[in-house]
Amino acid sequence: MNKPMTTPTNESTADFNAWASDMQMRMESVLAVNMPLASISPMRLHEAMRYSTLGGGKRVRALLAYAAGEFCSAELEKIDIPAAAVEIIHAFSLVHDDLPCMDDDDLRRGKPTTHKQYGNAMALLVGDALQSLAFQLISQDKLLNNATQKLQMLHILALASGSRGMAGGQAIDIESIGIPLTREELEQMHIHKTGALIRAAALLGAYSADEINEEKVKAIDHFAKAIGLAFQVVDDILDAEADTQTLGKTAGKDAKNNKSTYVTILGLSAAKQLASELHANAMAALSFYGREADLLRHLANFITQRSS
Amino acid sequence: MNKPMTTPTNESTADFNAWASDMQMRMESVLAVNMPLASISPMRLHEAMRYSTLGGGKRVRALLAYAAGEFCSAELEKIDIPAAAVEIIHAFSLVHDDLPCMDDDDLRRGKPTTHKQYGNAMALLVGDALQSLAFQLISQDKLLNNATQKLQMLHILALASGSRGMAGGQAIDIESIGIPLTREELEQMHIHKTGALIRAAALLGAYSADEINEEKVKAIDHFAKAIGLAFQVVDDILDAEADTQTLGKTAGKDAKNNKSTYVTILGLSAAKQLASELHANAMAALSFYGREADLLRHLANFITQRSS
Numbered sequence A, B: 001m002n003k004p005m006t007t008p009t010n011e012s013t014a015d016f017n018a019w020a021s022d023m024q025m026r027m028e029s030v031l032a033v034n035m036p037l038a039s040i041s042p043m044r045l046h047e048a049m050r051y052s053t054l055g056g057g058k059r060v061r062a063l064l065a066y067a068a069g070e071f072c073s074a075e076l077e078k079i080d081i082p083a084a085a086v087e088i089i090h091a092f093s094l095v096h097d098d099l100p101c102m103d104d105d106d107l108r109r110g111k112p113t114t115h116k117q118y119g120n121a122m123a124l125l126v127g128d129a130l131q132s133l134a135f136q137l138i139s140q141d142k143l144l145n146n147a148t149q150k151l152q153m154l155h156i157l158a159l160a161s162g163s164r165g166m167a168g169g170q171a172i173d174i175e176s177i178g179i180p181l182t183r184e185e186l187e188q189m190h191i192h193k194t195g196a197l198i199r200a201a202a203l204l205g206a207y208s209a210d211e212i213n214e215e216k217v218k219a220i221d222h223f224a225k226a227i228g229l230a231f232q233v234v235d236d237i238l239d240a241e242a243d244t245q246t247l248g249k250t251a252g253k254d255a256k257n258n259k260s261t262y263v264t265i266l267g268l269s270a271a272k273q274l275a276s277e278l279h280a281n282a283m284a285a286l287s288f289y290g291r292e293a294d295l296l297r298h299l300a301n302f303i304t305q306r307s308s
Helices: A008-032 A043-053 A061-070 A075-098 A114-120 A121-141 A145-163 A166-175 A183-206 A214-241 A262-268 A268-283 A292-304 B008-032 B043-053 B060-071 B076-098 B113-117 B122-141 B147-161 B166-175 B183-206 B214-240 B262-266 B267-285 B291-305
Strands: none
Touching: A008 A075, A008 A292, A043 A075, A043 A121, A043 A268, A043 B166, A061 A075, A061 A183, A061 A214, A061 A268, A061 A292, A075 A121, A075 A145, A075 A166, A075 A183, A075 B122, A075 B262, A114 A121, A114 A145, A114 B267, A121 A145, A121 B076, A121 B122, A121 B147, A121 B166, A145 A166, A145 A183, A145 B122, A166 A183, A166 B043, A166 B122, A183 A214, A183 A262, A214 A262, A214 A292, A262 A268, A262 B008, A268 A292, A292 B262, B008 B060, B008 B076, B043 B076, B043 B113, B043 B122, B060 B076, B060 B214, B060 B291, B076 B122, B076 B147, B076 B166, B076 B183, B113 B122, B122 B147, B122 B166, B147 B183, B166 B183, B183 B214, B183 B262, B214 B262, B214 B291, B262 B267, B267 B291
């Protein structure tokens, strides 16, 4: 990455891929260190918490936190726990989302889902305990500068995961099964269900900096809103197009569950067009910035061009 | 309450009952104001969150927070949100605990349980969203003095509800169904399952004070440990003795679910003896204090002498 750019070159894409791979490994190790050991009582719960969180996933939220943090000149070490907290909230939501009373899914990240492996009751508790752990880790983080900073992060994370964020989006989702949604209703659902936590990931990265640059926080927020929605549109496209093996989770389940998606509402071609537009919106949010925003730009490409 | 006492008189018991009734009403109103309105989207989730939290319960945890706060000279207004946060965590745990994959209970506080009223998926999300809300409310509380104080509370609450606290106790509980526990194992389960949050309630009350008195915090912690366990022993006695109508929840369910309880392990008479001893331990933790600890003493009586 030698010069400012708005359209990353192939060379820098290779740099980005190396960076993303480093950060994914870094997050795996931050999570492994900060999750309770399976040798500590209650052992089966701790084992199931580690099973549900470690060993894979794209870590898009952590990558976003790291990229936003670097954009705001945060030290890498200070982004670790906030990024891990967002990944833990995400992992908890997947465990509960896969339960029989929700999506009833058997496969996640190429492995049996938590309830398939440990039973429904344990999976319920895994999600509950992971949620507590996310808040616990930020509240006790020794690297972050001051109490106000941590409190701000906890507030962002609580709002993003609660009834006006992720849980609210899931509630809209389960209420709309079998009911065709308008595009606006679908968008509202996704802004809450996945968008809120993706925004939180970016904001927690930005707030990991010792000094908050409000202009940059605003740019990151706009970027994250666009890319969060793009992420979901691409998810719908992949669910309609990909096979189960590539996806690492059950493909075609939206159709099976009779759910409205961007593909069912817009058709495949218009859904792809929308993903492009959202990608362009995300890029536009960074237009005042040079190479310091390149990680975020590459991430936008990574999210919209992924195949799983 | 005119003079210091260690054994409350009848006259002061009447005062306490009036205080407890005032505080229960106060908590109802704090919760009603701080829960999202059912008129705000997602409406059914918000309605179900209010259904699960408002309209009753003994509010033992809130009473404990208020009594501990008053003991530490905290202003009443400053205890409101911390106390409400603990009640919200408790309500979330009941909603999840009642689900078919856990205790599968139909009745709670004399009403249909949340999943009976709103379905399993919505009940799952109600619990998740309530947990977020508890952390959100403390993080945004305007009355508490400083960020460090709120952060300390969030840390206590996260630990108390997580895998080494409440969720961990529930995990031990579900793993032990059909397996007879020793008294020590049963105690370990309860110290986590109910004890941790009861301790958190008392500590959050204490930490609501502008200045922390470490000696008093220590006394409150000892008190809360003893009374938390007493609470559970009495719960087991009531489950074995009371009828469903008095209890407001299904009676005899421990036996039905083949669970070890203090009554199955010790017998009814020794369980009652144990409740008395724990009550005495709780009182002993306050022995250096005069009338300023009377609310806590009365609360110990209230908890061990309750009939529901």
